[in-house]
Amino acid sequence: MSLTESHPPQEAPVRGRPRSEAVERAIIEGTMKLLEDGVPLAELSIERIARTAGVGKATIYRRWRGKEELFVDVVRSTEPPDPELPGTSMRDDLVVLLEALRRRGLANRTSAILHNVHVQMKTSPRIWAAYHNAVIAPRRRLGLEVLRRGQQDGELRTDVDLELVHDIVFGPMLTRSLLHPDAELPEGLAEQLVDTLLEGLRPVSSPMV
Amino acid sequence: MSLTESHPPQEAPVRGRPRSEAVERAIIEGTMKLLEDGVPLAELSIERIARTAGVGKATIYRRWRGKEELFVDVVRSTEPPDPELPGTSMRDDLVVLLEALRRRGLANRTSAILHNVHVQMKTSPRIWAAYHNAVIAPRRRLGLEVLRRGQQDGELRTDVDLELVHDIVFGPMLTRSLLHPDAELPEGLAEQLVDTLLEGLRPVSSPMV
């Protein structure tokens, strides 16, 4: 069930008792509960997860090769689906993307899961790469695509690097939701952010340099 | 020598052999070396640090209460001093602050220390709070002060929340240097960022909404 495992299309002739999906959920949710309770990922162990989930150790090893593979699935199970873009304008699309980011930040705040897992997963470069490919990269591609269309439609300056614009748009929200946990994520922040960025920080009456 | 330890002003009547500062540096640099080599912080242990530094375990316990306290000092020793602000304009001050952030990001890249420690320290709320108070909060105050002066001098719109502006200015650089390790931090990024933000992302010919 790991992310890296490619499910072979040929139907295996399953015999004997099938694996319980309920048990699978119990393991993942048990891990999440531990993380919610503030247990640092360094102190997590297969044995402790098994105890929390009320499960035998072998049952976990039957499904995942180790701690790391399990975490990828835990994180993936907390990732909300990508939002649908209205497509009416670049501005509206960006607002929707940022709003999804804000809501995820709020969810992280209450559950405190990603704030732990996200941050810890980078210690294992292999797993981080898998997560990056599966979650982060597609999301970044989506954002860049929105910006590219915005340039075509004249909503965005064409004299600035798109990668830089991407970080300008999403960096502030990422900083708030991931880096300082005590920041506010108020309603309407997404619109406020996009409109401020489009308009610029300079006072309208200010002379150009 | 921990951050939390308040050095009492009264000079202790030191007798016997004094503690070696060279040993102290060896411990901190040994820890940094391990982190540079990609050893995840979860796998660090006092015993391993002592081995790497060529030091007895007791010598470490004589100075720090445990792993966590040691890390705070390790991180602090890698923090460069705050840059001096030119004070000629808000724009120039922001560029200097962002340039310092960029250089720190590059240093992190090559040394790979903060990228490990920084991220892991959040698992210990107590230590994270200490680090936040000692390093992050003053830096944020400095940035906010620069922005406040900018508003007074007419370089910055007055109709936007300063906290939001702070994240708009520093969020992109923080995202690049901390969140995705494969991003570029080219020369001139600080100026490019500030000027783009001041001017806005909208094309100059675009009609106001």
Place this chain on the structure above:
DNA sequence: ACGATACGAGACGGTACCGTATCGAAATCT
């Protein structure tokens, strides 16, 4: 019914680390 597999529980030997204590040697002050 029967064979196959999954289940919870836990035994098993092994590894690594914890934090303390003790050793003789070295360094420093009075």
Place this chain on the structure above:
DNA sequence: AGATTTCGATACGGTACCGTCTCGTATCGT
């Protein structure tokens, strides 16, 4: 010289986890 503390090294008992394996039981297809 003598007292005192630090030094590296290492022994110590204790804890937690690793990954495998083996129980007896439960649950499935045939």
